[in-house]
Amino acid sequence: MVQLIDLSQEIYQGMEVYPGHQKTIIWQHASHEETAARFEGGMSYQSNAILMCDHGPTHVDSVSHFDPAPEAAPIDQMALDTFYGPAVCIDISHKGVHEYISGEELQEACDAAGVNVLPGDILLMRTGTHDKYAGTPAYSNQHPGLDDSAAEWLAEKRVKAFGVDCPTPDNPISKTYPVHMMCRRTGITHYENLTNLDKVVGKRFIFAGFPLRIRDGTGSPVRAVAILE
Ligand SMILES: [Zn+2]
Structure with missing residues (x-):
């Protein structure tokens, strides 16, 4: 079922x-x-x-959002396959507000969750931010973020996309946003403001989060769903 x-x-x-x-x-x-x-x-x-905003609340970024190149795809020109496929979820909620998460720590979180990230997977990362601060001003910036090595780790794993349950996978105190810059370099996109990730940590499932077909959209709200067999 x-x-x-x-x-x-x-x-x-x-x-x-x-x-x-x-x-x-x-x-x-x-x-x-x-x-x-x-x-x-x-x-x-x-x-x-x-x-x-075309970035609110649970949404996916278009390549044109984080890449200023004229040929960077707006949301309506990205392949539907980007937004659907095999997924896993890990828990990084032990990291505190404004702390950085390294690539090594992402690997440790995979091991702790018993999760093996395969090329082409969609990787969701639970920070617990929405569980803690939903509906309060703290939600917008009281969360940890991935550092350069974690951004690199995601690229090396060749994930198809990734997502977090906070406003950005980058640290709100960062001025360089290494995760968004990795996305610019690789064309890998991501989901922001997910929730209920505690229900899928350690599981393998199908993720679906299709954007609306907004002409030249820089992102789109999505109905993100985990489909478990
Ligand atoms: Zn983003």
């Missing part, structure tokens, strides 16, 4: 956004009361409008 685990954060007005990003605004665009006047027999509908 297939089990589906939702790895996505909620979208709502007032949700935390990455510092400097567009805040999420949602309003009722048409109400049942208003639309009923246009129909007969009781027919009516309601619809909402949403203003939000």
Whole structure:
């Protein structure tokens, strides 16, 4: 039997956004009361409008987000295969706020979780940030981050993509963002603001997190799901 685990954060007005990003605004665009006047027999509908950043909340980055090269792919031109496939999850939640995680420590986390990262896998890393700080301002910058050696480790493992349950895989105190720079160099993308990763640590599953087909999008919200057999 297939089990589906939702790895996505909620979208709502007032949700935390990455510092400097567009805040999420949602309003009722048409109400049942208003639309009923246009129909007969009781027919009516309601619809909402949403203003939000293409990087919020649970989302995937396009290559064009972290690579300024004119040929860097926007989200609608990236292969669908990028966003679906075999995945594993490790736990790095023992690292404290603003601490750096090294490549060696990622390998240790794999060993601790009994996980073997294969080329082409999608690797999720649980920092526990969303579990601790969901819905509070602390969520936006109170988390650890990967250092240069960890970024290099991901590239050497030849993961297809990776993801974290915090706003960025880089350390919020870093000015050089080595993980995003590794992504620029390799074209490997990543997911940010995942949740519920405690439910998949140490497991092998199928990950699906398809972006919306936003023309020239620099990223897209996704419904991230772990599919377990
Ligand atoms: Zn990113």
